[in-house]
Amino acid sequence: MSKKPIVQPQDKYVLRMPDGLRDRIKAYAERQGTSMNHEIIRVLEREWPMQWPVDDRLEELGKMLDILSAGRGDPRLDEFVSRFEETVNGIVSGRVTGVDAETREAVRELWESYRQREDEAAFHQAVDEQADNFTEEEVEAFELTGNYEKYAVPPPKRPDPFKDGLHLMEIIPRGPLSEIVERLSKGDTEGAAEIVRKIPKDEIERRLAFQALSTFEQDRLRRDPNEEIPELNYDPFKLPE
Incomplete structure (x- = not known):
């Protein structure tokens, strides 16, 4: 006769929410790919940590x-x-x-x-580790208002040419990016678009996943010779057809 798995007891509490709050949390959780329960507990654990x-x-x-x-x-x-x-x-x-x-x-x-x-690099590393407890939307809200407000309908993304340019440099390999800039400088938008289409989708996804990691985790992976990280000078045009 097989033994039934032991279920750990969990505290239960009926939470009364103001009108509309449940819908706002639900919309935010769906956008993050999590559950309402996960988001509520995540915030509560951060505000009332165990001693x-x-x-x-x-x-x-x-x-x-x-x-x-x-x-x-x-x-x-x-x-x-x-x-x-x-x-x-x-x-x-x-x-x-x-x-x-x-x-x-x-x-x-x-x-x-x-x-x-501590030197400046170590300080930024510590800050980055703490930021792992917050989503990108929470960090942006904190930079603007000083608190971690979350909305069911996200606000429009703020334009940041410098930050967006750096992000583009991390996502598109340097070789193709240089070629795209050259084509655009000549007004050849179709040629630039064709270069983007030639970059394998899985390579872009790898780079996006790597950039989603904290700076601390990225540095750890770069130091590990057994880890495969996106190459800076990767050139998709050298791959066989």
Whole structure:
């Protein structure tokens, strides 16, 4: 007789929403390819994160150090660094419980000093990791208004020639892009369009998927010799017909 799978208990709560809010969340979730439940929980978890007892957190870091001592090349080193920063931030913010006020203040001062000594690249990397918790629409809304408003009908995309130009350079390989610019400079719009049509669709999709990753994840993939990432100088015209 087969055993039935164990179902983990989940808290349930009947949520009363103002008129129209459900439809707005539903429209946003469908646009993101997720569910209403996923979007609601994602936002709630971000606003009310679970707290950690300091003893449990230190024990977890200690176990990770024991594992990592076997070899410096262990990929879990990145995870340990991330958990360490997460723990220190938790002590400073109050997310880690069981730390007295004097210790918390000492950690805060040391952590603030450390953050100030970080170079600009490391700072942007940390910001980029935090941005992974937000969708592109949320980030754009925050840049405009300072909060993460979401709408059922998305606002028109803001023109940004510099940003759009950089994005185009990442999506279209350099060789074809240079040829497109040359054709357009001569007024040959049909020739430019023909170049775009010759670029394999799967190559464009690969580049779009890579650009959708965080800067931190892109850099990690570039450093991994076993990962295949889009080539900067890829030329589709050299492929056999």
